Amino acid sequence: MRKARRVTTLVVAGLLSALLVVGCGGASNGGGGSGGGESVKIVSDLPLQGANRAQTTTMVNAIKLAIQQRDGEVAGLQIDYESLDDATAQAGQWDPAKCAENAQQAAQDEAVIGWIGPFNSGCAATQIPTLNEAGLAMVSPANTYIGLTKPGGEPDEPDKYYPTGERNYARVIVADDKQGQAGAALMQQEDVQSVYILDDKETYGKGLADQFQKAAEEQGIEVLGREGIDGSASNYRSLMNKVAQAEPDAVYFGGIIENNAAQLIKDKVGAGMPNDEVLFVGPDGIFVDELLGQAGDAANGIYVTFGGLPESELSAEGQEFVETYESKYDDQIQPYTAYAYEAANVMLDAIERAAEDAGGVPERQAVIEEVFATEDFEGVLGTWSFDEDGDTSLTELSVQTVDGGEFTLDRVVDVADL
Amino acid sequence: MTTGGAAKSRSEALLQSVRASSWSTRLSAVVLAVVLVLLFSQAVQEPGQFASQLVIGVTNGAIIALIALGYTLVYGIIELINFAHGDNFMIGSFVGITVLSGTFVGLQFFAPITGDGGTLLKILGVVIALVVAMVVCGLLGVGIERVAYKPLRNSPRLAVLITAIGMSFILQNVGLIWKGPAQVPFPELISSANILPGEAVIFRWKDLFVIAVTVPLLVALSYFISNTRQGKAMRAVAQDKEAASMMGINVNRTISITFMLGGILAGASGVMYGLFNGITVFNVGFTQGLFAFTAAVLGGIGNLSGAVVGGFLIGIIGSMADQYIGVRWTSVVIFAVLIAVLVFRPRGLLGDRSAVQGGGE
Numbered sequence: 001m002r003k004a005r006r007v008t009t010l011v012v013a014g015l016l017s018a019l020l021v022v023g024c025g026g027a028s029n030g031g032g033g034s035g036g037g038e039s040v041k042i043v044s045d046l047p048l049q050g051a052n053r054a055q056t057t058t059m060v061n062a063i064k065l066a067i068q069q070r071d072g073e074v075a076g077l078q079i080d081y082e083s084l085d086d087a088t089a090q091a092g093q094w095d096p097a098k099c100a101e102n103a104q105q106a107a108q109d110e111a112v113i114g115w116i117g118p119f120n121s122g123c124a125a126t127q128i129p130t131l132n133e134a135g136l137a138m139v140s141p142a143n144t145y146i147g148l149t150k151p152g153g154e155p156d157e158p159d160k161y162y163p164t165g166e167r168n169y170a171r172v173i174v175a176d177d178k179q180g181q182a183g184a185a186l187m188q189q190e191d192v193q194s195v196y197i198l199d200d201k202e203t204y205g206k207g208l209a210d211q212f213q214k215a216a217e218e219q220g221i222e223v224l225g226r227e228g229i230d231g232s233a234s235n236y237r238s239l240m241n242k243v244a245q246a247e248p249d250a251v252y253f254g255g256i257i258e259n260n261a262a263q264l265i266k267d268k269v270g271a272g273m274p275n276d277e278v279l280f281v282g283p284d285g286i287f288v289d290e291l292l293g294q295a296g297d298a299a300n301g302i303y304v305t306f307g308g309l310p311e312s313e314l315s316a317e318g319q320e321f322v323e324t325y326e327s328k329y330d331d332q333i334q335p336y337t338a339y340a341y342e343a344a345n346v347m348l349d350a351i352e353r354a355a356e357d358a359g360g361v362p363e364r365q366a367v368i369e370e371v372f373a374t375e376d377f378e379g380v381l382g383t384w385s386f387d388e389d390g391d392t393s394l395t396e397l398s399v400q401t402v403d404g405g406e407f408t409l410d411r412v413v414d415v416a417d418l
Numbered sequence: 419m420t421t422g423g424a425a426k427s428r429s430e431a432l433l434q435s436v437r438a439s440s441w442s443t444r445l446s447a448v449v450l451a452v453v454l455v456l457l458f459s460q461a462v463q464e465p466g467q468f469a470s471q472l473v474i475g476v477t478n479g480a481i482i483a484l485i486a487l488g489y490t491l492v493y494g495i496i497e498l499i500n501f502a503h504g505d506n507f508m509i510g511s512f513v514g515i516t517v518l519s520g521t522f523v524g525l526q527f528f529a530p531i532t533g534d535g536g537t538l539l540k541i542l543g544v545v546i547a548l549v550v551a552m553v554v555c556g557l558l559g560v561g562i563e564r565v566a567y568k569p570l571r572n573s574p575r576l577a578v579l580i581t582a583i584g585m586s587f588i589l590q591n592v593g594l595i596w597k598g599p600a601q602v603p604f605p606e607l608i609s610s611a612n613i614l615p616g617e618a619v620i621f622r623w624k625d626l627f628v629i630a631v632t633v634p635l636l637v638a639l640s641y642f643i644s645n646t647r648q649g650k651a652m653r654a655v656a657q658d659k660e661a662a663s664m665m666g667i668n669v670n671r672t673i674s675i676t677f678m679l680g681g682i683l684a685g686a687s688g689v690m691y692g693l694f695n696g697i698t699v700f701n702v703g704f705t706q707g708l709f710a711f712t713a714a715v716l717g718g719i720g721n722l723s724g725a726v727v728g729g730f731l732i733g734i735i736g737s738m739a740d741q742y743i744g745v746r747w748t749s750v751v752i753f754a755v756l757i758a759v760l761v762f763r764p765r766g767l768l769g770d771r772s773a774v775q776g777g778g779e
Contacts, residue, residue, distance in 0.1 A: 049599055050599045050600060051599070051600035051601070053600075089591075089594055089599060090590075090594075091599075092594075092599030092600065092699070092700065092701065093599070201746065227744060227745040227746065228745060228746040229745055229746075230745065230746075230748070230749065232701075232702075232705040233705075234478065234481070234691065234695055234702070234705070234706060235478070235694075235695045236745075237474045237478075237737075238471050238474045238475070238736070238737035238740035238741055239740050239745050241467070241470050241471060241474065241620070241741070242467075242471075242740060242741050245464075245467055258600075260601065260697075262601060262603070262697055263601070263695065263696070263697050266696055266697070270610050270622075271620075272617065272620070290600055293603055294600075294601050294602075294603045294697055295603075296603060296606060296696070297606075
């Protein structure tokens with residue numbers, strides 16, 4: 001009897017919560033439609049807390065700027081924009097659970113037809129499958145991990161991210177196969193014979209280190225060792241002592257600043273491997289001004305590869321964007337600011353074409369098709385197209401070095417020459 | 419002839435004990451012997467490298483040992499695993515930064531001791547930072563005990579444990595608001611230059627600094643526990659709270675003092691950690707606290723010498739694993755050693771609680 005009552009309670013509770021969910025869904029749909037005229041919604045998903053905060057704030061501004069420059073409209077439809085945060089204060093960086101939650105939220109909100117982001121490749125790995133099933137177009141300004149779009153990472157990649165078998169994800173940044181090649185090309189130009197490779201054991205860092213290792217071996221650079229570091233260790237002195245014993249000409253680190261990159265650089269220099277004798281090469285994941293404060297003098301002379309160009313090397317449109325941005329916002333332009341702007345424009349153009357074809361609010365599927373149809377796009381990064389994997393046709397990457405406590409452009413590497 | 423007989427009986431006794439031992443003990447003895455032989459052969463092949471790694475292990479271990487003492491002191495007295503202790507350590511390192519960068523509550527407390535300051539000024543700065551952090555963390559320790567643990571002293575032990583975890587989160591969030599989520603650089607006050615001539619073995623001023631702070635603190639703590647009235651009171655409370663209070667010992671005050679001692683050690687190790695590594699972060703208390711807690715358990719929780727031995731052991735095992743096995747296996751190795759020790763000695767290497775409870779041995 002008592003058991004039966006409990007079951008009834010459960011059923012009633014279940015029904016009630018189902019009603020609540022339905023009710024909420026209805027409310028938000030109503031909210032989306034009542035903007036006065038028809039509207040479309042796009043969201044961005046970036047880690048707005050942690051060491052990358054200065055960077056991601058400018059990215060949100062850049063997306064807002066792109067929308068404002070169209071007077072908040074595409075093809076007569078009002079644009080609603082929401083900025084989601086995939087970082088948690090507790091983690092101090094992107095958080096997989098938060099990433100998944102944001103993706104779920106956007107997948108269920110039918111008003112959303114475009115997704116700009118995420119910033120971290122590991123976050124993308126959790127979000128793409130959800131948004132793939134929801135049929136939502138994604139354009140990332142910053143993910144460089146190769147396995148997200150192309151084979152070359154884990155054996156079952158990239159197919160495991162696309163359960164429907166159709167693609168919905170594209171990126172405006174050059175992927176890590178090219179970034180790894182750029183690191184190897186830099187080392188060859190600097191006459192490096194042997195290298196010790198470290199990674200932070202994350203999707204992005206390990207994947208990049210793999211790509212670099214492949215490229216380095218192809219260029220005939222001897223790989224003396226490979227280690228995965230613990231991003232929360234107090235220091236890396238014993239590791240660096242071991243690396244110094246192997247006497248490499250260079251140390252490569254695949255990873256992000258949040259995983260203690262500054263400590264790693266300090267301990268490398270501290271272990272008797274100054275940057276002018278043993279090169280330190282890292283990826284765009286440590287191309288953040290905070291690194292310089294954290295690592296202090298030890299950062300002088302390190303090299304950082306970046307899957308794109310700094311603002312000084314951008315096209316004429318790029319220079320125009322930099323000027324407009326700087327006149328409008330107080331904060332300093334960061335490496336990824338222009339990429340967020342480019343991603344927003346690609347997305348808005350795609351929505352515009354889809355909306356014109358549909359003569360009103362477009363279907364999500366139509367937006368995906370238009371994103372992938374982006375060809376000879378004349379944007380701030382130059383003139384480029386998406387290939388069938390959703391990767392950019394650009395091949396120029398830049399190498400930054402730290403000089404007097406500042407990142408300065410060292411050289412531009414075109415991996416198409418390799 | 420007599421000596422031969424003695425040797426024979428000794429070897430017989432050895433045989434006897436081997437025969438009596440279980441298979442698992444024999445296996446572990448063999449594994450331990452193999453590991454030691456391998457390490458020894460490495461040490462002979464490349465003595466400089468081995469010695470450098472040993473120094474790194476000892477200095478990393480010293481910091482862990484200081485934090486571990488805080489866990490073990492509190493556990494020895496009230497059998498509580500004070501999870502907030504690691505975060506108290508983090509607060510200590512933040513206080514250190516604040517003092518050394520000269521920006522206390524937004525005020526220019528005194529000119530920042532960075533860069534070109536003279537040696538004397540640097541030493542003064544380090545001493546002041548240490549003292550301030552020790553005082554702040556000591557008081558914080560007492561405060562936490564008053565607010566969060568004392569009202570629950572007669573509740574089930576699980577309740578206090580959960581409160582401790584809650585306190586840990588609160589402190590972490592305080593750190594988060596205070597210094598933000600990114601790693602914070604520490605001023606480089608202590609030289610990283612090698613003291614020893616040549617480059618075979620690296621022993622830096624920083625390593626000397628860690629030893630120079632840790633050893634006096636350990637000596638002072640052991641003197642306090644074994645020779646002072648208050649230390650005797652602590653041991654008495656640890657043995658039997660009720661009997662101690664019947665003897666006229668103020669139990670509440672004694673427990674407060676224990677938390678203060680733990681806090682003082684956390685403050686000192688926090689500043690030391692920052693000056694030694696050059697970077698600290700708001701969740702450093704969790705990761706370092708985990709290793710420190712492991713060290714306390716490894717040595718026998720509640721046992722002061724056990725915490726020190728455990729701390730140094732974890733530091734050395736860590737650096738040896740980094741060198742000879744691979745960085746990605748280091749945590750695995752450390753916890754495998756912990757499990758192996760607990761299988762054969764469930765109370766830790768030196769047994770639990772003997773130092774505080776039984777009188778310092």
